[in-house]
Amino acid sequence: MQPWRTLSQLPIAPISAKTPYSDLAIGGPLMSFSSSIGNHRYQFADLRELLAKATPARSGDVLARVAAETAEERVAAQFALADLPLVHFLAEPVIPYEIDEVTRLIADTHDAQAFSPVRSLTVGELRDWLLSDEATGERLAALAPGLTPEMAAAVSKLMRVQDLIGAAARIRVVTRFRTTVGLPGRLSARLQPNHPTDEAAGIAASILDGLLLGSGDAVIGINPAGDGVEVTTRLLRLVDALRERFQIPAQSCVLAHVTTQMAALEQGAPVDLIFQSIAGTEAANRSFGVSLAMLEEAHEAGKSLGRGAMCADGTIGCNVMYFETGQGSALSANAHHGVDQQTLEARAYAVARRFEPMLVNTVVGFIGPEYLYDGKQIVRAGLEDHFCGKLLGLPMGCDVCYTNHAEADQDDMDVLLTLLGAAGVNYIMGVPGADDVMLNYQSTSFHDALYLRRVLGLRPAPEFEAWLQGDGFGRLALDAANPERLLPA
């Protein structure tokens, strides 16, 4: 066997530190990349193709016809990608600046100062640096605004599962509203008390069950079955009343469309966190019925309510947005521009970080087997998403989940859950018995959150932990013996 070797890429355009990315993006020279394995020379037409072919195998990229044809082509692309200077990413956007507001956001908000420590590195050297002893949590946090999502995606494609865990575990992204989420040694859970017909008593029963098992410190977040202003308002009032009565340090959210939540907010509903599903292209976001301007408006409206509380460190919680993402969403909306699904997922994080979110989670296995075929693909994608999100400065959680048409089961979820715990995930989902009876998929249970806290020695958010040890929780546990007094009529 001949040893592998890589051929150098074509020379890249010289880039001055002061040149804005957007100028380079317009009409910049297209480059091709190549590398050789044995006597086979592999050619990649542009950055988009290089990234796609370097991506570890998954069904969605095959569906989009962007995946590597063979295992050898994939690793050839990884070699070429490893040799690519990071500055190249500032010159060649994967989706043109002129046609996509997410590209414009990425380019226009790139922080050259923050980028400077890694400016001279290639993608492969960035991986080495991320895993080195140099890469402290503090340095990683300072680097975040200097990295573009495409850089984060690129380096993750060269990383094994243990690399994704090891690097992410160093990065803490801490956010606050009424609880503090993301501190070292802590693991929070979103209490997800969904009900197939939004019945208040049924939702309250699930909330009670979850609170009694220590879930809810990330958010009490309800996916409504019907997306309407009145149901949203009704559910927000339900959680707010329970929270006030037992003095629970927690925030609520009803995960209706952002326009529905805004309408509820305008009518005076007690809105804590504002939710929206987002994706990594303008066209995919349009298919969700949102734009950056709309999210900006929601962010401003949420902040203006000032509903955050003083948190354990004495500061007032002011992170008000909650975003969900997931690989494959752009492709499913036919809005992927030939870019691989993992790179697009990282671009969604550029959208998220614009709005200083309290919570961001990938709903990794929800989309189905056309995008992530089996447990192996779901596990890797969950760890990639968590790593890329953290590297870009996001408070990443994960909905560890699968659907009944995927080749996956509870064993796969236990694997991903435990690995994410080791990687320092901010929060996971708490769904009664892991079975979401409204959205029809399997996530993680209240028990799963307790398991992870126990096996890794993790604790709930400090404010919530204090509540679990105090009078409010004691009163809830006592009153729960007569649930008529707790539950809405």
Add this chain to the structure above:
Amino acid sequence: MSGIAYPEMLPTLAARLRALTPARVALGRTGVSQPTREQLAFQRCHAQARDAVHARLETAALAAEMEATTGRDVLRLHSAAADRTCYLQRPDLGRALDEPSRVRLSQLQPGPFDLALIVADGLSALAVERHAAPLLCELLRRLEGWRIAPACVVEQGRVAIGDEIGSLLGAEIAVVLIGERPGLSSPDSLGAYITWQPRPGRTDAERNCISNIRAEGLGYADGAGQLASLLAQARRRKMTGVALKLESARALEG
């Protein structure tokens, strides 16, 4: 557990909570883990859901039932996805008709119709077999005066296949009744998607959806009522999707 005492749940409370929701509440625990009986109950449901995903729609029987309950002709069509394995991996093929179906539709006398009614297996043939005919029956009663195209039953179909069918039929609005992805507690949940001026390329933001139509969820009369109300608004406002949803919220919840 760092000094947190999680209370044992009294049997009376457990029973009360379970009566209030189909969710798996009040499971009890051994240490922090689920007891054996709950663990096995979950596995049983997962096995049933897996089987529902792979079950095949008996189109002849369904078409006959629909013809009997609605008194209308029913067309049997097939998507470009040849079988379930292909369907699961190639959503693009599940959104398009196969050639014989396309030819068949193009040979029909085209509309204009106000409405095309399409029933597709989606991810649960069980849902469609149980709920499509009775729901249609309730719906048609509420659509007096509408010009309705011949109903279609589609094998291996996804929601967007209604765009192609509705457009070939010359219908102003398409309604797709489709088996939703089976949950552990709901292997037979039916969804209804409404699209104004259906044609290939429509996005999900341009549709409205009513989901969870089944015995334990939204009943036939309520589901048909919501559908009819959305249809009336779609026709009046000449649109479906996010914008229509906001305005119709009151009607849906009223």
